Amino acid sequence: MACPYFVPREMVNDGSWLHPSRLPLGAGWAGSCCASGKEIPADEAHIRQFCNLGYASGCPHLPPARDWDAVRFCVAGDSDEQVTLHYACERGHAPVGNGTLTYELKSESWRDVHPDARVNRLAASYLHAYRVRRSGAPI
Numbered sequence: 001m002a003c004p005y006f007v008p009r010e011m012v013n014d015g016s017w018l019h020p021s022r023l024p025l026g027a028g029w030a031g032s033c034c035a036s037g038k039e040i041p042a043d044e045a046h047i048r049q050f051c052n053l054g055y056a057s058g059c060p061h062l063p064p065a066r067d068w069d070a071v072r073f074c075v076a077g078d079s080d081e082q083v084t085l086h087y088a089c090e091r092g093h094a095p096v097g098n099g100t101l102t103y104e105l106k107s108e109s110w111r112d113v114h115p116d117a118r119v120n121r122l123a124a125s126y127l128h129a130y131r132v133r134r135s136g137a138p139i
Contacts, residue, residue, distance in 0.1 A: 001024045001053065001054035001055060001069075001070030001071065001072045001090060002024040002025050002051070002052060002053070002054050002070065002071055002122050002125075002126075003033075003050060003051050003052075003053070003054045003055075003056050003059070003062075003069075003070065004054075004066070004067070004068045004069075004070065004071050004089070004118045004119070004122070005033055005034050005035035005051075005061065005062070005063075005118065006029075006031055006032075006033065006034075006042075006047075006051040006052070006122070007031045007032040007033065007034050007039055007121060008025060008029035008030075008031040008121070008122070008125040009029070009030055009031040009032065010029065010030050010031075011027045011028065011029055011030075011128070011129060011132070012027070012028040012029060012030050013027075016028070021129075021133055023052055023053075024052065024053065024054060024070070024071075024072065024073070024126075025052065025073070025122065025125045025126045025129055026073075026125075026126050026129030026130050026133065027129035027132070027133075028048075028052055029047070029051075029052060029125060030044075030047060031047065031051065033046070033051065033061050034118070035059075035061040035062055035063055036061065040061075042061075046059060046061075050062075054069060054070025054071070054072075054090075055069050055070050055093070056069075057069075066091075067089065067091065067096070067097075067116075068089040068090055068091050068096060068097070069090055069091050069092065069093075070089075070090045071087060071088070071089050071090070071118070071119055071122050072087065072088045072090060073085050073086065073087050073122070073123060073126040074086050075130060076100060078134075080105070081104065081105060081106065082102050082103060082104050082105055082111070083102070083103045083105065083127060083130070083131075084100055084101070084102045084103075085100065085101045085102075085103070085123055085126065085127065086098065086099075086100055087099060087100070087101060087114070087119060087123060089119065099114070100112070101113065101114060101119075101120070101123050103127055110123075110124075
């Protein structure tokens, strides 16, 4: 359940996450925050405590009026042609929106997209970590 305002930029492969594949985006990520409407760098403490984990009520950047607290993903299907993800947007630990996003492997593009770019960005990061794990490369 990553924070919906987190902008993942690169996977953190330094061994500092105990179980990276169990993290909401399938790995630890470095990145920025877009809660203010502008993308600002996030320091490592915030990234570890809030951004990668969602439900960041203690984060000073989290706006009080927001649609979601966290976005959750899981792989719903995986074939040679496509990977389908289920997503759930949550507020107060309850789902407020959900659906599927399908990534076409041949064209390396999303067949369907969410109307909110934040969900698409987080889905792309989750998918990247999943594909790296599936390839057998270390995360």
